[in-house]
Amino acid sequence: MNKTIEIALNKQIQKEIASAYLYLSIAAFCEGKTLRGFAHWFEVQAKEEMGHAMKIYKYIYSRGGQVELLALDAPKAKLASAMDALTSAFEHEQYITAEIHKLYKLTIEKEDVATQSFLKWFIDEQVEEEESVTELIEKLKLIGERGGAFYMFDRELGKRE
Secondary structure, three states, X not given: OOHHHHHXXXXXXXXXXXXXXXXXXXXXXXXXXXXXXXHHHHHHHHHHHXXXXXXXXXXXXXXXXXXXXXXXXXXXXOOOOHHHHHHHHHHHHHHHHHHHHHHXXXXXXXXXXXXXXXXXXXXXXXXXXXXXXXXXXXXXXXXXXXXXXXXXXXXXXXXXX
């Protein structure tokens, strides 16, 4: 495996684990506000991000590379509402999408066709990630953060598998 690609993939592992850490912090905020459905949704999201990190981890070893786990900073989400939680998630997913695209461009530059193929899954996944959070934001805009509809929305989010 090209060393530059290996370093970039290790940095992406860090970003995926940091994503999980961010989503866990958002879940904690939601739990503290008794928004248990939102909390559950973000807990599932955190697990999904850890799965992404492990996918890259295993890929590096499948190509003869070496994983180096990098330090994490504390999550920096500033939250005051459910909409803040979802907006933070959307902005973060946009950031991760841009990072995956940079990584893909690097594989083109380094002529690493195998890693290009591997990253295709992440590119497609990011489209889904952004779409799902956008849908939740739009629903929350429609119903607001008070009343029965909000209560039902929170319950719906709690059913995520």
